[in-house]
Amino acid sequence: MNFMPTEQSSTQHFDVVIIGSGAAGLTTALQLPNHLSIAIICKQALKSGATPWAQGGVAAVLDEKDSVESHCSDTMAAGAHLNNAKMVKSIIEDSTESIHWLIEQGVPFTREDKEQITNDKEGFHLTKEGGHSFRRIIHAADATGAAITSTLIDRVLERKNISVFENRIAVDLITSPDNHGQSACVGLYVLNLDKDQVEAFQAGSTVLATGGASKVYLYTSNPDGASGDGIAMAWRAGCRVANMEFNQFHPTCLYHPHAKSFLISEALRGEGAHLKLPNGERFMHKFDERKELAPRDIVARAIDHEMKRLGCDHVTLDISHKPADFIKSHFPTIYERCLKFNIDITTEGIPVVPAAHYTCGGVVIDHKGRTDVRNLYAIGEVAHSGLHGANRLASNSLLECIVLGRAAAKNIEKHHQEASGYPKLNIPAWDDSLVTDSDEDVIISHNWDELRRFMWDYVGIVRTTKRLERAKHRVDLLMREIHDYYSNYKIGRDLIELRNLVLVADLIIRSALQRKESRGLHFTLDHPEILATAKDTLLTPPPKQPTWR
Template identity: 60%
Template sequence: MTESKSISEKQHTCDVLIIGAGAAGLSLALKLAPHARINVLSKGKLSEGSTLYAQGGVAAVFSDDDSIEAHVKDTLIAGADLCDEEAVRFTVSNAKESIQWLIDTGVGFDTEINDDGQAQYHLTREGGHSHRRILHSADATGKEIETTLLSAVKKHKNINLMEGYNAVDLITSRQLNLPANRIIGAYVWNRKAERVEIIKANFVTLATGGASKVYQYTSNPDVSSGDGIALAWRSGCRIANMEFNQFHPTCLYHTDAKNFLLSEALRGEGAYLRRPDGTRFMLDFDERAELAPRDIVARAIDYEMKRLGADCMYLDISHKSKEFIVKHFPTIYHRCLSLGIDMAEQPIPIVPAAHYSCGGVMIDHHGQTDIDGLYAIGEVSYTGLHGANRLASNSLLECIVYAHACAKDIINRIPFYKERKFAKIPDWDESQVDDSDEAVVIQHNWHELRLFMWDYVGIVRTDKRLERALHRVQLLQQEIDEYYGNFKVSNNLLELRNLVQVAEIIIKSAMKRKESRGLHYNLDYPEQLDNPKPTILTPEKSC
């Protein structure tokens, strides 16, 4: 079985189905292309994902005065004693090779001329890093990576890009009452044709990104709705550490600037955080000041806003020259200027916003989940790299390193499944389903979910807030399950269904952790436990 073309209007087959078209998914597709027929699913535009908006860069040891040990140590410290050290060493040790692959593929990182007159990569520094080790492309590194990878992918005849497809549910042998528990494919929603189709595949990889859209304020694009986590959960996979939601400290606070993130590299290059009266405050919270890890900076901003009753704090780099600012942060500079903010002359209003999910679907060093043939890579996965808090610019690195590891494992296994005959998969049953004229109900539930998650399960939590959130989310689940069973599939309904499921996982994970650590801060348990363990939930034991 090597065909990736459509068998019928409603059924497709391929060797490998990749759900998601960001850095992780596209890197995997490129590595697999010489060996297999691949379908890559993108529910929105192919370039529309978190990778595109990543500004800061990719962390790797490229300087002689830096070391793998230093990068490992910084990652472990940021992860607040909850990282899997083996995963950290695996990722950091493979960093340079993975970044070199990006460079060889065509990604252009910024360079500078050193004292010897030789060109070298310009390395910046971000919060939590002890050295300059962030390779970047100005302040639009994600865009450079995404567009380069997408351009390369489009040249491969073995890669079939399927734009405008949502994954509805995974299909496993267990669901069809067959032996073992292996992936078979997925039901997918064709948004253009407005119908559910089937994709049969020997291997499926989730590369769907995170779930920050579960919160009212987020730096993520609209597609970050936790789809892969919910898909894996419904299929029986374990999920770990979902209580650790990273809130980026500095998102632009402006009515016309939805989701616009202000890179960590601004503080790495000397920007100060200030109160509305112009005074600095980070030294009151941490000796590392603006270069403290994100959880500390986000809580400090949140505390000052609540203490002063202020709508926002301010990020100020105006003490640097305009030439320096425009050279290093052109995207941010011009975006702010379009909103009437000249960051070379004045501070930028900022607020924290949900940014990154440090937990996800549990995998091994090959990206393999609990279901044979089902993989997960990138933000959707839990590798143990991030622990209780992600070190800045380790995320894009994780995408590339684990995409390569996943590819190696799949390539080794492809020969054993070339002649596999698929079991018959029943078509999607819509015989009892009506069209819905109540889109307003979905929108209302959507807003309610994101608001109470922000209020009750945000930067600072309490047991009472978590209990309220769990009660609210369970009521929403009942309503959505009924709605899902009675009306035709739509993009908004699918995303809401997934977000509500992920919200419940986040809340239950937070309720299990009886301490404050990293990104999880509970006023009822302000101290840290002596021997912290990952929070692991399984579908059978979650209720």
């Protein structure tokens, strides 16, 4: 750490501080009562979370032909039965009510044509995605995440008790012993990117809603902010993490030199799109009887296998056999984006490759979003709730954000009511008097590139023990180098994110080395069989002193 306790800092005080402005953070904020003061910390603008990138939709039990049991069964099967069955059932049982809450907020979900409306689907169009037994994905065309985000942001801006702090990146959580000697989170340090200075926030409760860590890989569908900040901060604060070896690679990311991280939704395959080799031949039937609708890990490995076998740069996803009007009405965002790159998806296939997409492991939480550190919550992709197991079922991620965001808010409110009030603490100021400006920023960019490349090459879709050991050797060297750099130079966004990414990379590699089987998203040539008993990979941080007393 490059700060020391000095004079009392100018600290901002809130009942609740939420780090992140995606579906998890916004839901938590809106479910908290009006009498609590709430701060939302955004790395960029309020609308810049990862949720707007989500295209497909939200999985929920909304059709009378569907059932909680079926949704649970599909979730467990996709997760290779590493899921926490109780958590799976609890979240899915709350799925219908959570969707109704989103509808009440004004989310414009796509409706059926009038002649197709049936009472069992309440007039909403439901689609089907890989691994699902029924049509249960409620969506807003092919831009569901953007629709949810814009709607929830409108509701947030109506609330006078919610303050939004944009262009700020969390640096570290602040912990202190409580009255029982247990570690408790009392706030955090935040770098104000506009003023280039570190600020302190005190909070009765702190919520990590920071998303995942897919930027640890060279190719990813995620926005630039997915740098594992919450996972790294929670680990440094004393929280356990679980199942970090399970990184979901989305099978279909647009392959084009100018198409940065653009995802081609799984909903295309749900509506009948075919995966094809460069010669136009379909191939998924050779890998799974469900063909294009197999779970994502199977589809991603199949594409990876065919690309390596043929030495080709990509395969194609072809839905051009469907009517053009159907394609344009169901996938307007994808149609328009591809057209910008001179790809007309109504007449030709889309070039696609797998890309790192979702972090299935994370900070260990319970059914109320609570972590190992008191007053600290984690919601969404940053967390390991047990819902996803060894592989996330499509469209369960937004569901988890909404359900557990609501649950955490209720627990925070109850905790706050039971407390007599949180005293204003004399949190020490951030001290950067012993560090200097760096004239070697090239080190940051070089280390960033090296880290992401060897993670892609050695800890990617297909792994071996030798590759993992090579990655561990390199990450150890990088961790020491980055720690020295962090200790001697003033911090900026790139350094903060690099520090977090290299720690998350180490957690992923350590977890992968511990798992001596191939299960779900973790596939290793040295241990191709699946073990009879499914066990979580649990990592516990070393004992630490509180960052503040």
